Each structure stands twice: as structure tokens, then as C-alpha cells.
Amino acid sequence: MQRLLILILLSPLSLFSQNSYGHLAGGRSAGLAHATVALPNGFSTHHNQAGLALLRQKQVSASYQQRYLVNDLQLGHLGFSTPVANGHLGLAITQFGFEHFSETKIGLAYAQKLGKFISAGVQVNYEQNFVAEAQTFQTLTFETGLLAQVNEHLNLGFHVYNPTGSWLNENAELRLPTVARLGAAYTFSEEALWVAEVFMENQLSTRYSTGFEYRLLNFMALRAGLAIADDYEGTFGLSAYLEDFSLNVAYQYGFILGPNLSYGLQWAF
Amino acid sequence: MGFLRALLTILILGIGLILRAQVPTEELENELESLAEGNEENETDLIQLAENLQILQQNPIEVNFASSEDLEQIPYLNIFQIANLLRYREETGMLYGAFELTVIKGWDQATIAQVLPYLSFATQKVVPEIKLKNVARYSQHNLLARSILDLQPRQGFKDGSYKGPRGNHYLRYRGQYQDLISIGFTAQQDPGEPWGGPYQKLGVDFLSGHLALSNYGALKNLVVGDYQVEFGQGLALWSSLAFGKGAETVGIKRFARGVRPFTGAEENRFMRGVASTWQIQDWEVSAFYSRHAIDANVDELDTSLQALNVSSLRTTGLHRTAGELSGKDQNTLQTMGGNVNFNYQQLKVGATLVNYQLELSLQASDRVYQKFRFSGKEVTNSSLHFNYLFLDLNIFGEIAFDAQGHSAQILGLQSQPAEAFHASLLVRNLAKEYRFIYNAPFAETGANGERGAYLGLQWQLHKDWQWRAYLDVYEFTWPRFRADAPSRGNDLLSQFNWQGSRWLSAYLRFRQETRQMNSQQETRIQGLEWEQRYSLRLHAVYTLASQWRLSSRYEHSWYHLGSQAETGSVLFQDLRYQFNRWPLQLTARYALINTASFNTRIYAYENDLTYAFSIPPYYGESTRFYLLADWDLTKDLTFQAKYAITRFFDRAEISSGNQAINGPVNSELRMQLRWRF
Structure with missing residues (x-):
């Protein structure tokens, strides 16, 4: 009964918005309030594929999030990316939900530098929406992004998911959201980073977020962020770096919806 | 040594200015866009303004012989800059080049770069003769043919209302x-x-x-x-x-x-x-x-x-x-x-x-x-x-x-x-x-018996920062459309411009429009109530490696009338690419739009065919995309095409009456051929 109630309550977020801001993944990103559209890293397959073009190593990324500390609202993400001849190729799987309800997205991404200072990326997704004892829907979507290195400190990023407004299922009137994100990442020094972003979705209020990262020690970084949409959200993050690995933990607290915990792992090789 | 350094400085500055002056089109577009902001319905005058500037560029004003009226044709110059230039000319004689402008009071580098394409420094007045031979040989001709097609038929065509x-x-x-x-x-x-x-x-x-x-x-x-x-x-x-x-x-x-x-x-x-x-x-x-x-x-x-x-x-x-x-x-x-x-x-x-x-x-x-x-x-x-x-x-x-x-x-x-x-x-x-x-x-x-007072300011706070603002308060001493009594209003704009470098600029604009309108409340005696519109816009333009030009914008708008309140927002990304190998330029925009109704519409200037200006209102739950190709077939012949599509998520019919489109998509194709000879 409790599960059913939660499903009903969260259905506007979860049923129709696989890529909406209820489903942003990544431990480092969560610590920065997910203002990371202009920040290239292993999670670029999830936030802005254009960022992949700036990565020189193979990356494996994984994250897990328990929304509102409820066991049934789990978000898992697994990504892999590798440099290829002229660009960078990525594969990512994201899944949200529990045994009776789940949304799965499998994306294949390609990114390339279009010049010295600009990169673009595109990802084709297979998406599946499963509700127990109901119909399962599948569809193909795409997303695309740009990343501009305006100067040595400033990156600007733009990303759009489902630009053509695809339906998950037109007969059932299940439309996938269209999401556009515009953001900046400013590197003060090797240790300090500031990010900010506007996240706009056609079915929800615009989300504004900003975050700050400080690499306090060579093996440790601290993060804090703030997001404003219908809910206010404060985020805190911590990273531990060990050679090619980084482990990220983030705590997000929504004033209305409560706490989230995110864990992330990245391996660059 | 000092002289050499001064000469070098002047040369570098002069070359820099000339290089910058070769791309007035972007400046013109920005200028037209900002002028168009409050004048969404006056598109025709933009054509005349753009054409005047084009003609001016082909026939630059001779600085050494120009009157203040001649110089007033350049929209970037204010009356004080013009007066200072004329005073300088009177005191020191002829000007021999752009570098001399830098010493005139009020002529900063940005202004000089803007106006340089419209100035000539000839030291002899050329009085052209009207001889048929010269007219035939040296005239410049501009022929332009344009067609625009709405790809979805409107109701008026379907039922034969449109003839x-x-x-x-x-x-x-x-x-x-x-x-x-x-x-x-x-x-x-x-x-x-x-x-x-x-x-x-x-x-x-x-x-x-x-x-x-x-x-x-x-x-x-x-x-x-x-x-x-x-x-x-x-x-x-x-x-x-x-x-x-x-x-x-x-x-x-x-x-x-x-x-x-x-x-x-x-x-x-x-x-x-x-x-x-x-x-x-x-x-x-x-x-x-x-x-x-x-x-x-x-x-x-x-x-x-x-x-x-x-x-x-x-x-x-x-x-x-x-x-x-x-x-x-x-x-x-x-x-x-x-x-x-x-x-x-x-x-x-x-x-x-x-x-x-x-x-x-x-x-x-x-x-x-x-x-x-x-x-x-x-x-x-x-x-x-x-x-x-x-x-x-x-x-x-x-x-x-x-x-x-x-x-x-x-x-x-x-x-x-x-x-x-x-x-x-x-x-x-x-x-x-x-x-x-x-x-x-x-x-x-x-x-309707308008009375009002307007105060406008422009303040260069710092080398990179400029503040522009206006406040306009007005009243109508007689009723007007949708206001059945004498009414008042005020408008406010505050804009910070930032020029981070030659390649990066941004502005933050707040605008407020407040006026009295008929109350929407159903009371026996209908009074006036305040209608308020606010908008906040952040816009950045950046050029990367000369071939790429990008601009990004986010704008949020608020609307209030009595107890009615709405918001809207628009986010868009523009991308322009100039090919090196071909005389081809591509410009694209993707915009996501989410406004509660037409009240919170947000106007946005769109790149368009030369002399066709487009400042459509973005409204509803929708996306808009356009791609503009600009291809110089020869030195004198240009072909342009624009494809634009708007998809609505919140309606099955666009517009109404004869203009109605049955469906959530509205797209159009524009093509133009321009021949200069």
C-alpha cells in the first residue's frame, strides 16, 4: 500500500520524466547540485555527451542513489567511454525504480571536437518503461550537446534531451519531456571550481543550480551546491582520489521532499 | 625611441581597429535586436535602417567634409561625439586616418570600431558628375527575390476564405x-x-x-x-x-x-x-x-x-x-x-x-x-x-x-x-x-492624451562594464483600449553589459512594464487594476577560433493582473559556423519555451534572410528550431534559405480563425536570392 501511494505521488516525476531533474545521476555531480552540463567528466554520457570529447582516457563510471532514502526509489547508472579515432565513444545505462515499476535508458554516445575550442556530442537512447501488470513501452530518443571552451578558465555547455518531443507512447498519451540545459563551469585554479546551470523542462518548473568544488588535499575534494526549483535543495559532497579511482559521496537535502544519498565511482585508465 | 613607440602604437591600434571594423554585421544585428526589443511590431523600419547602413557602407561619409547632419546618419554616434569631431576638425584641420579619432573626446575604441565602416578619410572632396556614362558604369544595383512558404496550410486556405x-x-x-x-x-x-x-x-x-x-x-x-x-x-x-x-x-x-x-x-x-x-x-x-x-x-x-x-x-x-x-x-x-x-x-x-x-x-x-x-x-x-x-x-x-x-x-x-x-x-x-x-x-x-517623463542613463562603470537604464512614467488623460478610465503606467529597464574580451560578451537585463488596465474581477463597478510584466534575461555571445560564433540565452518572465499571476521562460542556444573551404555560413537555433500563456510571451530576435527581419513571440509549451544557410554562389550572388519549425506540446491547434493550423507543428521555408551588380 505504501509503495502504491508513493508510486501515485511520484508518478508525475517518475512516469513521464526519465531524464528530468528527478533523475540526475553521478556522485560528483550530486555534490555540485547537478549544475554540471559544462563540466566534462566520466558522467558526461549522462549530463552532456559533448564533454566526452575532452576526455583522453577510457572511463568507467558508476553511481547509485536512493531517493528520499526510500528503498524503492533507486537510481543506478553505469557508464563506459573510450577514445576512438576522431572522437570519443560512450555507452551508458540508467535505471530508476523497483521491481514493480522501472524506467531504463540505454544510450550510445559519440562526441567529437569540432575545432580547437568547441565539441559536440550526440547520444541515441533505447528507453523502456515498465509497470508491473501493465503494458511495457519502448521507444528510441536522442539527445545532443555542445561544449565551448571560451577561455582557459570558462566552459559553457548546452544540452538538449528529446529535442523533437518524442512520445513514449502516443496512444497512451505518454510524452517524454524535452529538457534543455545551459550552464557554465569556471575553473579558478586547479583546486577550485564553480559551476552554475539553468535546467529547463517543458513539464516542470525551471531548476536553477550552482555548486562549488574545492580540492582541499591531493586525495580529497569538498563540494557544496544549491538548487532552486519547486523545492529548495542544499547539497554537500566529498571525494576521495586514489590513483586512477575516485569515490564520491553526496548528500542532498530537499526542503520539501527530504534527503537523498548518492554514491559514485569513477575509474580512468 | 619614444616617437617610434608612439608610431608603433598608432599602427597597431589602427590595424586592430580596421580588422575589427570588417565585421559590422554582428554589431548591426545586435543593434537591430536591441532596438527591436520594445518595437516588436515595427519590423519594416528595420529594413530601412539596415538598408541605410548598407548604403552608407558603400558610400562612406567623408569625415573631412561632413556636416553634423551627415554624421547623424550613423546610429552609433551621439550628438556630442559628432560635435567633438567637428570641433577637432576645425581646430587641427583634416583627419588623415582612423588613429586620429582616438584622441577626440568621447570617441572610445568600441565606438570607433562600430563607425569605421561608414567613414572615409579622403582629403579631397569628390564631386561626382552626373554623366550617363558614369551612372551606367559606377552604379550599384541590388536585386532581391524572396519566397516564404508555410508548410502547414492554414484554415483560410482549406475552406477557400483566402482567395x-x-x-x-x-x-x-x-x-x-x-x-x-x-x-x-x-x-x-x-x-x-x-x-x-x-x-x-x-x-x-x-x-x-x-x-x-x-x-x-x-x-x-x-x-x-x-x-x-x-x-x-x-x-x-x-x-x-x-x-x-x-x-x-x-x-x-x-x-x-x-x-x-x-x-x-x-x-x-x-x-x-x-x-x-x-x-x-x-x-x-x-x-x-x-x-x-x-x-x-x-x-x-x-x-x-x-x-x-x-x-x-x-x-x-x-x-x-x-x-x-x-x-x-x-x-x-x-x-x-x-x-x-x-x-x-x-x-x-x-x-x-x-x-x-x-x-x-x-x-x-x-x-x-x-x-x-x-x-x-x-x-x-x-x-x-x-x-x-x-x-x-x-x-x-x-x-x-x-x-x-x-x-x-x-x-x-x-x-x-x-x-x-x-x-x-x-x-x-x-x-x-x-x-x-x-x-x-x-x-x-x-x-489618448498621453503625458509622461522619461529618464535614460548610460554609464561606463569600468572598462568592461556598462550600465544602461531607463525609467518612464506616464499617464493617459483619456480612456484607451482595455482601460475604461484615465490611467497611469511606468516602465523600467536596467541592463549591465559586460565585454569580457573581444571574443566574449554578455548582458543581464531586467525590464518591468506596469500599467493600469480594466479589472478582470466581476464586480458591479469595474475599476482599473495594475497589469505588470517583468522579465529577466541573461545573454552571452562568444566567438571561438573565428569560425564559430555561439550565443546562449535564458529569459524568465512574470505577468500579474490583479490576482492573476503567470510565469514563462525561454532557453536557447545559437550556433553559427563559417566554412573555410566554401563561402557558406550556417546558423542554427534550438529553443525550449515554456510560458503559461501569451501574456508571458518572450520576444526573441532571429537571424533571418538579409532584409527580412524576424522577431517572433515565443509562447506556450513548445520548442523552436531553425537552420539558416547563407551561400555566396559568386562574389555578387547570394542564396539564402531558412527552415524553421515550432512544435507545441500543449495544443492540438495553432492560432485561430482563418489563420488556424490543425496540428501542433508549424514550419516554414524561406528562400532568397540576392544579386548585386
């Missing part, structure tokens, strides 16, 4: 010999307008043309055909459209250009006949006569009175349905008048007289808010105007009357007490009874 085909077609020729001779014609056909008989006597719906001779001895201008006239501050006579409040916060003074050819496509706002201006020493005399058919709604013939009456004049220029076609050219407007200007050093005074006569009488309206609208057959306006520059203070104004003695006044003041600071103040007072036909004063609407 013509779906395409929008435009053909335009302009020939120019120096700044001496101009000849041109424009033909336009809107979508749904029928070709040829029985509806169109001339084959197309709108045809316009002119032949003009300018700057020939004492003859400043002679235009036969279609033309515009602008005098004073636009209170008595200003036949073209003019800009209102926008991001250009201090440049609010009207620069009347007198008589000039009409090359736009505004079908109901121009003169047709003959006009001329002569300059004799410090005197400038203009006279004009115009007579042409205009659209009107004609009432049924009243047999008892044996007279035709018109209930209103039509200004849309659209003739698609039987109703619209029946009103086409149903009345005739005759306009005649003149203007005298006298220049004495920094003082300019002038007087204008204009008389309008309609063939068919315009009925008085029975609506209260239109009580003082012009009715009958005849309107006469007269005015006195002046402009005086005293050191860093410029004062200007106009007082105008109609034949019944009702008056309207404008008084303005602008000053640049320090190089970094520029302020403008303007007050206007128009009697509610004051009647006019073609006027365009700087005002909110310029009708």
Missing part, C-alpha cells in the same frame, strides 16, 4: 549611383492574396517605386514616387515608423531625415507623389505633395444622405479574404505640406505644416476611448521645433497644433558631462483632443 495561394513573395530592386541617384521598386504578395484580376489591377497586391536625386548642388533631395517624410521630433509629421523604448536608453532624440525614398513594404504608411528639399546657405526648405489610395472599411451607401462613410482606416496591408479585398484602396489620402529649417551654428529651428485630406469622410467612433480619434475629412497640423547644443548639453523639442488649436509638446535634454556618463531626459504632453495621422513621437502610444 490566393499560400506563398509569400517579395521582389525588390534598388539602384544607387553614389549618394546622388536612387531608383527602386518593391513588389509584395502576402500569403492568401490573389494574383492578377479581378482583384489586382497591377497584377500583384503591393507595388512601390521611386526615383530620387540627392545632394546635387543646392538640391538636397528630389523624390518622385514613393517616399517618407520626417520632421522635428515626430509630433506633427513622421510618416515612417520610429523606435520607442528599448535597450538604447539614451539615444531617444529623433533624428529627422527630412525627405527620403520609401523602400519598405509597409503598405499603408508612406507618401506617393513628389517631394523635394533645397538647401540655401543656412536655410533648408522642403515641400511635398502626395496622393494615394488607402484601405478602409466602407459602410453601406446611405441613400438618404447620398454619401459614403468609412468607419475606420485599415493598416494591416493584408488582402486575403473577400472582406479584406473589399476594403482595399477604398479611400484616398492626399497629403501636402512643407518644412523650413534654419541652422545657425549649434542652433537649429524649424517649422512644419501639413494638411491631410481624405476623399471619404471618416466617421466619428461611438466608442468612448476613440472619442477624440480623428474623424471627418481633413486634418491640419503645424509645428515649431528646435535643437540646440551648448557645450555638453543638448536641448531639443517640438510644439505642434492641429487646426482646432489643440497642442502637443515634447521637450528633451541630453548631456554627457563626463565621457563615461550620458543621460537623457524627455517630457511629453499631448492633449487628448490633438488630432494627427502620420506622427511618431517618442512616447508610450502618443495618443
